[in-house]
């Protein structure tokens with residue numbers, strides 16, 4: 001079975017609708033026919049300052065959300081990145097392979113460091129290189145992510161190619177798995193920029209009170225005119241709402257447009273608020289159930305880490321050998 005790997009940061013606690021529609025929804029679908037590895041990337045989270053208590057809690061909250069959203073720990077390997085030390089170890093090897101200029105071209109670093117108020121750490125700079133290690137350790141065929149991760153995937157492929165040509169074939173070149181329709185969910189208050197936890201505005205959080213979400217949806221910025229049409233260029237606000245509506249209900253955008261013919265933006269937004277509430281309410285209940293039994297949750301994660309380590313340790317050992325390290329007996 002083809003291998004899949006992806007990761008999500010625990011930084012914010014709650015995932016937002018962009019995380020779910022852009023990535024996690026695909027994780028759930030892919031676990032059926034693929035050998036899937038999904039991790040909560042706590043090593044990545046500390047590239048900006050974290051309160052230890054909050055980080056520990058948010059890591060569990062993230063794992064609980066993945067389970068509540070449909071990740072099945074009997075099918076997929078669900079784990080916490082820091083439980084598998086090979087990530088940091090291969091990360092170092094990859095750092096030694098990356099050009100300074102190459103790392104400097106990462107646009108997400110430029111955005112994040114520009115927004116950062118405290119001093120910017122070196123870890124934020126080398127962040128995509130650790131991400132490459134995450135992927136290459138598992139010899140993943142596909143990496144399901146949103147559009148914003150495309151450049152990091154290109155770096156990953158470049159590093160794998162470089163390593164392979166220098167030391168002999170070691171890593172598989174992973175393909176990004178990006179579902180076009182939902183690859184970029186936009187902010188409800190600014191439908192020209194992506195929904196993002198680091199730019200709070202019109203961000204719909206999965207764990208907030210659904211009443212609050214419905215209100216955010218009702219007050220989403222829409223466009224001039226009054227017709228409900230999908231036109232990402234000229235009607236980014238309405239188009240974003242249609243994308244979300246379609247993804248949550250499984251209905252096509254065309255059928256929604258036909259249904260809302262003659263109705264107004266207000267109707268669409270009110271209905272979408274209800275659709276979201278209905279979808280998210282049982283998810284929230286399941287999250288709560290997982291968090292009420294932390295011992296069982298931690299056990300699921302321990303089992304995942306054990307499975308992940310079996311694969312990761314093998315890749316790291318082969319890598320060390322190729323490099324010319326004396327392998328410990």
Ligand code: TYM
Pocket residue numbers: 005006007008009010018019020021022023024041044130131134135143144145146147148149182183184185186194195196
């Ligand atoms: P993170 O935690 O920022 O986001 C998790 C996933 O959500 C996607 N996403 C979106 N998709 C559509 N529309 C949006 N508005 C939106 N916002 C976020 C992201 O593309 C991502 O797929 N660097 C990664 C985490 C990571 C990783 C990895 C991913 C670490 N190691 C290895 C894949 C493979 C990140 O910061 O994701």
